[in-house]
Amino acid sequence: MPPYGAEAWGMDIAIIGGGAAAVGVLDALASAAPARGSIRVFGPSPHLWRGRPYGPDLDSVLVNAPPAIMSIRHADPGHYGAWLGGRGDAYLDERLGQPLVPRAVYGEYLEQTAEKALAVLRERGRWTEVVAARVVGAARSGGRLVLRTEDGGEHVADRVVLCVGGGRPHDHYGLAGAPGFAGDPYPLAGTLENVAPETDVAVIGSGLTAVDVVVSLAARGHTGRISMVSRTGMLPHVWQRPGAHRPRHVTTERVRALLDDHGAVTLDGLAGLLRAELADAGEDFDALLADLRAAPREDPVGRLRRQIAAIDAPEIGRRVLQETSHTVGPYAWRLLADDDKDRLRALFRVATSVASPMVPVNAARLLELFDSGRLDVVRGVERIERVHGGFRIDARGPDTRRTSWIAGRVVNAVNPPPHAIGQDAAALVAALVAEGLVAPCPSGGVLAADARVRIVGDLAGDGPFVTSGIPGVAAQGAAAARAVLAAAP
Template structure:
């Protein structure tokens, strides 16, 4: 019998859980798996760590299964007594809040899936090992690589999969320092926000999903002072509508691959296929055109309008959101110039409309806005410290704040600071290369690294570090799909 193949998984968050589950469903010979994770958030990662129950998942539970081909996996886990009813989900009848459980509860689910996956693998003769150290270097060797941890330990591997999550928010205004009052990372909110006085004026940098989490947490904690959401554009995530089943007829990977055989798939081609999808469902594109046109309307007015559409029977927005998993296949088929144009002019709108917030979150934000406690402002261009706190300058006004919380979205192309030495070593060794749009170059079909147009047999990546090569990198259905594909590749004879 030959030597067991050894797969190294760098990172032990949600992506690693999806990969372990997928590996446990393969039928190949026994293999060794070594997972490297130094943090205290094993299997949960940064998004799903133990935290306040008011922080909810942003997809309905039926879309959060981490088991490929089993969409009901998470819901069944919840039904076995794991569902928690809290004050934040008490209004379930109004906006289907029960479909959006706390993110910490989803972290419990990830831990359960990881445990069961390891048990299944070991029952089949696999060797599974956990190393609680950070990998800081990887050097290629014949048929594989040698990984070096921060303590100097060396680990040989035949296949290496980077499963590093996103980093922390970027301190774009250089506010971090010895003086108090600036919170550089809001997670976990139960600890990060605990020291804020209930009467403080709080400026939250960002208007995305993380910023919404901060506001919900302040609200749940009884904060009574003014809260400002501030960003350059002042665009909130859209409000998720109640799910309606829809089977895609035109916007499918097979359709786009057929188009690509006739030449490049341009942005106008993608828009036309979307129009065809809408038409086949009896929908007019006017709904989507309206949402794109009203992206910058007054944030409170936009919240109110979209909350009124939660039970709308129109499918336009829902169909647009259904395109996300397919976007993984479409993006590499588009010419570079069109991808650049989309990122420059349409990314913010697509991200807002395709990654919406739960309606209960939107309702709470709107109630705080209506009461005058919450203000949402765009045009932010400077934040600085003063001798009495902070001053934020927008196009319309100056905001004086006691506390500033950095809730800006983590740039999907930014390598987490803790992972930079490892990524730098891969680039120096010429087994990884940087994509012009950010992240590392990977092949869509295999998630293998690409250098000078050639795939690197032993190296793979999953998650935010692949942005640029891929368009959607963090949505759970996409992670599950890619993890299944990677599992087939790394176990291939």
């Protein structure tokens, strides 16, 4: 136990959460933290450092991005690729030309990175501890903060970094507790274990989580009907093979120049940067925009087929949008006026589909299932209810025709909204708000209201509406570590 209150001890840091965001913070601290003080990590998960997405699961549940953008060390984009080494050869997605490992393997990377960071900190004289308990309260105590855990423990800290992650899927149709309904699909190894191969399965949603469910069902030899059911029926875009182009106009520096030259950053100004980027490459901005606007209305299977055919296409438009949504997007978002933010939020489904596309190996598997008649997409779902023998699903398609059928199982694959406050973190966030340490953000999430608190991940209310990927989490984690260390005595 460190001697809290002893001036010679230095700064005591608390990291609340034990997933990828916490690993990013720890790794950044290990690279620069002075020897004095303590670091406590509060992580009640049985799969520490992996978070919800990267725990043990089926091999069919893949990391959805190539190694170049999956490094948890913000200052070293090659960190994950170096760790993966030759292991990646066994997981090569030939269409993408990159290794795409099972998420559980990526979880090993996070786990080993965190443990190495802790070892480095200890070698330097830092006192470290992992507390396997959830933090449910916080209060001021003089110039310090007291954190209360669910087991009644109290822990003092000078700085707190919130890394609690997002929420879990919402139960839009009130099916919680119904036999045959899976409210949270992960880990899929457990969710799909007792699904008979011939059972008709409805998957609520048509995004990346729904893709994971469908592909994993197929990998287990499922023969029954699988339906992806949602309001829009729009599938994610498909990753294109990485190219050599690096943005020259859609950059943080050019966005900053917009601010300096015009006193504001607007959505039209950002569109101008993308227009210039495409013009330099001889491409048509308006054609790209028209294609994106057509996404919600186009037949999803036809669009999927076109995008698979374009995996190797030379056009840079979607590649630039996908890359810069995570690199430039968070900076630009904070400079936009509220009306421009609302314009972007109205395009949420298309924006997230472009920013977080599906990997080619999964796209090809989906197309095979569609072509075989074993998979369909149903748009305009209005109601799902438990009935004798399963679940009745009612939908009204784009042509206004109604359809209805019975599914034996329903898997909820709807992702929580951006900046959602998860059930596990609700008590803590309420306590932080009550103490004036954070403040609710009108668009969701919370904002730090005290210099002693930093927020990493989608809980940060001033972040963009696109769910943070590993690049964003790593960048936020490094920034939080810098801010904490800058305040060290």
